[in-house]
Amino acid sequence: EIVMTQSPATLSVSPGERATLSCRASQSVSSNLAWYQQKPGQAPRLLIYGASTRATGIPARFSGSGSGTEFTLTISSLQSEDFAVYYCQQYNNWPLAFGPGTKVDIK
Amino acid sequence: QVQLQESGPGLVKPSQTLSLTCTVSGGSISSGGYYWSWIRQHPGKGLEWIGYIYYSGSTYYNPSLKSRVTISVDTSKNQFSLKLSSVTAADTAVYYCARQLLGMDNWFDPWGQGTLVTVSS
Numbered sequence: 001e002i003v004m005t006q007s008p009a010t011l012s013v014s015p016g017e018r019a020t021l022s023c024r025a026s027q028s029v030s031s032n033l034a035w036y037q038q039k040p041g042q043a044p045r046l047l048i049y050g051a052s053t054r055a056t057g058i059p060a061r062f063s064g065s066g067s068g069t070e071f072t073l074t075i076s077s078l079q080s081e082d083f084a085v086y087y088c089q090q091y092n093n094w095p096l097a098f099g100p101g102t103k104v105d106i107k
Numbered sequence: 108q109v110q111l112q113e114s115g116p117g118l119v120k121p122s123q124t125l126s127l128t129c130t131v132s133g134g135s136i137s138s139g140g141y142y143w144s145w146i147r148q149h150p151g152k153g154l155e156w157i158g159y160i161y162y163s164g165s166t167y168y169n170p171s172l173k174s175r176v177t178i179s180v181d182t183s184k185n186q187f188s189l190k191l192s193s194v195t196a197a198d199t200a201v202y203y204c205a206r207q208l209l210g211m212d213n214w215f216d217p218w219g220q221g222t223l224v225t226v227s228s
Contacts, residue, residue: 001170034214043203043218044154055216087154091213095169098154 002026002090004099012107013078021102023071023088031067032092038101039084047086048073078104109134111204111219119198119226125191129204129219130184136162137182142207144215145178145189147200155200159207160187194226 003026013019023033031051036044046055048064051071061076075082083106088099115127129143136143142159149155158168160178168176177190191198201223205215 032211032213036215043221044215045218046214046216049212049214089154089214091207091211094167095171096156096213098156100153 001095002029002093002097004088004090004097006086006088006099006102008102009100010103010105012105014107015080016077017107019075019078019082019104021073021075021086021104023066023073023099025069025071025090027093028068029090029092032090033064033066033071034089034091035062035064035073036087036089037082037084038087044087075104109206109217111206111217113202113204113219113222115222115224117223117225119194119224120228121195121226122193125189125194125198125202125224125226127189127202127204127222127224128186129188130186131206132185135182136180136185136187138162140209142209142213143180143187144205144207146203146205146215146218148203148221149197149200157189157191157202161209196226198224199226200224 005024007022033051035048038044052064063074065072085101085103087101110132112130119125144159145157160166175192180187201221203221205218207213
């Protein structure tokens with residue numbers, strides 16, 4: 001079973017600044033990694049799949065990179081609506097697994 | 108566009124069976140091409156994938172829950188359902204249904220809004 005970890009647990013960022021979130025897999029997941037955004041009281045929303053492909057309707061300020069065991073989600077210039085919790089998910093092996101999340105809050 | 112909506116009791120007694128249904132609109136479960144999944148989120152915690160079903164009825168469950176989980180499908184109603192037996196307080200969570208592509212592309216999109224199930228006497 002693949003275990004996903006994310007760092008940091010909380011990231012405090014000012015609006016307009018860049019945010020860099022990390023996700024690590026306990027073994028290689030190739031590029032089979034997705035990122036989700038979750039706001040309070042809402043379901044997660046798909047942002048990125050294939051480690052770097054933005055889902056439909058996702059703004060270009062969101063970008064993903066990495067392969068193997070190390071992945072990064074970058075938000076180039078944080079907007080007010082981007083303050084949320086972000087989860088990574090591997091889909092290379094069963095059972096599918098999520099990371100514990102990174103909360104991006106306002107500095 | 109496809110939308111999913113969970114429904115079911117919000118309160119279940121310990122040792123009983125949790126039962127939820129996900130109704131799919133804007134698309135047919137029978138059209139194939141997708142798995143239909145259940146995912147849960149304990150209060151203030153991360154996400155746990157429970158299992159999926161294909162329209163044919165084939166299933167795959169997370170080994171951590173496999174002994175207590177049953178997922179079924181009713182294509183005539185365009186619904187799929189979750190049963191989780193012998194629940195305890197540890198099963199208190201928001202339960203989501205979601206769609207995932209067939210094959211290797213097993214990310215989740217879209218998701219239902221989620222429904223909170225509390226296990227308490």
